[in-house]
Amino acid sequence: MTLRQVSADQSPSFKxxxxxxxxxxxxxxxxxxxxxxxxxxxxxCGACIYLSRHAHESxxxxxxxxxPSEFRSIPGVIRSLMNGHARGLIQLGLLLLIAxxxxxxxxSVVGFALERDRLYVAFTLIVLAILLYSLLGSGFTL
Amino acid sequence: MTILxxxxxxxIVSFIAGLLGSLTGLGGGVVLVPLLTILFHVDIRYAIxxxxxxxxxxxxxxxxxxVKEGFSNIRIGMFxxxxxxxxxxxxxxxxxRIPTNALAIIFGIMLLxxxxxxxxxxxxxxxxxxxxxxxxxxxxxxSFPDLEGPRSYNVQHxxxxxxxxxxxxxxxxxxxxxxxxxxxxxMDHAMRIPFKVSTTTSNFMIGVTAAASAGVYLSRGYVxxxxxxxxxxxxxxxxxxxxxxxxxxETKSLRLVFSIVILILGLQMLYKGIWGHI
Numbered sequence: 001m002t003l004r005q006v007s008a009d010q011s012p013s014f015k016x017x018x019x020x021x022x023x024x025x026x027x028x029x030x031x032x033x034x035x036x037x038x039x040x041x042x043x044x045c046g047a048c049i050y051l052s053r054h055a056h057e058s059x060x061x062x063x064x065x066x067x068p069s070e071f072r073s074i075p076g077v078i079r080s081l082m083n084g085h086a087r088g089l090i091q092l093g094l095l096l097l098i099a100x101x102x103x104x105x106x107x108s109v110v111g112f113a114l115e116r117d118r119l120y121v122a123f124t125l126i127v128l129a130i131l132l133y134s135l136l137g138s139g140f141t142l
Numbered sequence: 143m144t145i146l147x148x149x150x151x152x153x154i155v156s157f158i159a160g161l162l163g164s165l166t167g168l169g170g171g172v173v174l175v176p177l178l179t180i181l182f183h184v185d186i187r188y189a190i191x192x193x194x195x196x197x198x199x200x201x202x203x204x205x206x207x208x209v210k211e212g213f214s215n216i217r218i219g220m221f222x223x224x225x226x227x228x229x230x231x232x233x234x235x236x237x238x239r240i241p242t243n244a245l246a247i248i249f250g251i252m253l254l255x256x257x258x259x260x261x262x263x264x265x266x267x268x269x270x271x272x273x274x275x276x277x278x279x280x281x282x283x284x285s286f287p288d289l290e291g292p293r294s295y296n297v298q299h300x301x302x303x304x305x306x307x308x309x310x311x312x313x314x315x316x317x318x319x320x321x322x323x324x325x326x327x328x329m330d331h332a333m334r335i336p337f338k339v340s341t342t343t344s345n346f347m348i349g350v351t352a353a354a355s356a357g358v359y360l361s362r363g364y365v366x367x368x369x370x371x372x373x374x375x376x377x378x379x380x381x382x383x384x385x386x387x388x389x390x391x392e393t394k395s396l397r398l399v400f401s402i403v404i405l406i407l408g409l410q411m412l413y414k415g416i417w418g419h420i
Contacts, residue, residue, distance in 0.1 A: 021216060029210035036202045040378055047371045051146060059148035059368070064185035066363035073361070090367035094195055097374060098356045100202040101349035108220060119280075123220050130227040131354050134234070140357035 024111035031107055035100035039093045046089030053086060073140065105131060145368065152182065153372035159196060160380025164204035165388055166400045167341030168322035169348045170196035170377045172407045184369065191364030194352050196377040197322075201349030203381035204342075204388075211389060213342040215284045218297065218335065222343075225304045226311035226321065226351050233315020234355075242316055246415030249313060253408030256327050257401040263394060264334070269295075271334060276300045286339050289392070295336050303333040314351055317411070322348045323404050337393045341400065 070076040071091050080088030105128050112120040143151075155177050159170035171193035178189040208214045277283055277297035285294040297303075306328035314321030322344055329340035359365055388396065 022212075025209050025212065025216060028216065029206050032202045032209065033206035036199070036206065036378065040375065043371055043374055046367070047149075047375065050368065050371070051149065054368075055146035056144050059143050059145045061182070061184040061188045061366070061369055064187045066187075067366055068363075071360075071365065071367060072363050087367040090371045091365070094365060094367065094370055094374065097195065097198055097202065098353055098360075101198060101353040104202075104205075105220075105223075105350060108216070117281075120217065120220060123224055127220060127223045127227055127350065130224075130231065131350060134227070134231060134354040135357040138355075138357035138361055140361040 021115075024108070024115065027111055028104055028107060032100060032104060035096065035103060039096035039100070041093075042096060043090050043093030046086050046091075046093060050086035050090060102128075102131060102135075148182070149368075149372045152178070152369070153376035155181075156196065156373045156376025157380040160200050160203070160377035161384040161387075162380075162399065162403055163196070163200040163377070164345060164381035164384030165341070165391075165396060166322075166403050167326045167344035167348070168400075168403060168407070169345075169352070170200045170373075170380070172322070172403055172410075174373065174377075176406075176410055178369075187362075187364045188366050188369055191359050191366060192370050192373045194356060194359050195365065195370045195374050197352040198349050198356075199374050199377040200381040200384075201345055201347075201352070203378045204385040205346045205349065207382075207385040207389070208342040208345060211287060213286050213338055213389070214346040215282070215286075215335075215339055215343050216346070217280070217284070218282050218329070218333075218339075219343050219346045221280060221282065222304065222307045222325075222329075223347055223350050225307035226314075226325070226347065227354055229308040229311020229313075230315040230321075230351060230354055231311075232308075233312035234358075235315075236312070237316050240316070243415045243418060245313075246317055246411045248415075249317065250408045250411030250413075250415055253323060253404050253411060256323070256331075257405040257408060260327070260330065260397055260401045260404065263397065268334065269336075271296055271298055274298050274300065284339070286336065287389075288336075288338075289390075293336065295334075295339065298334040299332050303328050306332055311351065314355075317414075321351055323407055326400065327404075337397060337400075338388065341396065342388070 070080040077088055077091045109121055109124045112124055159173040162173055163170035174196050175189050175193050178184040179186055273283055273296040277300050282297040285292050310321045310324035325344040325347060326340050329335040330337055
């Protein structure tokens with residue numbers, strides 16, 4: 001801690017922390033931005049194709065039918081893409097979006113390891129384990 | 143309504159949801175679920191799927207700038223996520239075993255009270271508290287760029303905050319929505335974290351909580367691409383604008399917006415509890 005930081009504070013009981021996490025914050029910020037932009041671009045492409053084909057059909061979400069199996073799992077979405085379905089492309093973008101928080105937690109493990117902060121590596125690994133457990137334990141297939 | 147019209151209107155509504163969600167740290171679902179079900183007669187299960195997408199879009203969209211600008215405290219976020227994710231597991235386990243209606247009513251009343259409580263700004267004495275030993279050893283204390291320049295803060299009452307976060311996670315598993323509200327309230331009231339840090343750290347956390355339940359909703363077929371597409375794009379645009387606004391906004395106005403939104407959420411919970419659905 002530098003002298004300047006201490007003198008900048010009026011109260012002696014107030015200890016400013018040096019901004020150690022700056023590097024992790026920039027990495028995580030860029031990671032989130034890249035993930036969001038990529039998924040938005042994929043959804044937007046899918047949206048253009050979808051709207052150009054179906055714009056004038058009527059929209060109806062009153063009755064729940066459940067999505068067909070091709071939108072319920074990753075292999076299903078890939079199959080739908082192979083068949084040239086615009087909705088498959090949108091669903092792929094949504095899956096990429098859902099993956100951004102998971103990628104963020106995974107990269108935090110690396111970030112804290114680079115700072116040699118064992119306590120937070122452990123915390124982040126616990127979160128990642130619970131996250132993967134609840135994601136995969138739900139019957140969702142990768 | 144044709145698909146083109148529907149897409150355009152849902153995108154506009156989602157933009158507002160993303161704006162409010164990123165300003166309050168609550169995510170877009172609070173506004174989106176009632177609007178989609180009441181205004182557009184969307185089935186609640188499709189609305190919940192779209193809400194999940196909107197929460198992750200708000201969280202990741204706004205978090206990019208909140209984290210880079212130094213508002214979100216990633217240590218507080220990571221530490222408390224242990225409690226919320228464990229809580230969510232417990233909540234999902236309890237969901238079929240306890241009466242959620244009664245719980246929704248109690249939660250609704252709590253939110254109405256918090257809406258009143260959240261308006262009050264903290265006094266200077268409440269701001270400058272000495273560091274708490276537990277918070278110091280967990281390296282939770284930090285600083286953020288306030289309007290007048292960098293401001294340091296000391297986190298208080300870590301065990302209470304951790305317990306409340308466990309409750310927030312359990313509630314999200316039990317009731318589906320509302321975990322963001324408990325997160326902000328726990329950080330703001332119990333842990334005495336500055337309001338902007340509380341809302342932006344909550345915003346940072348809700349994406350993880352939502353991603354944990356994404357598997358369930360995807361495999362049950364709740365996430366519809368045609369509906370989620372305008373929701374995602376609208377919410378994302380709203381959250382990017384919202385994150386620009388928050389950085390320059392007065393805390394007083396943010397508290398006002400927050401208390402109005404949790405008032406709406408509280409009323410929704412009461413309605414859900416009394417009539418058995420959202």
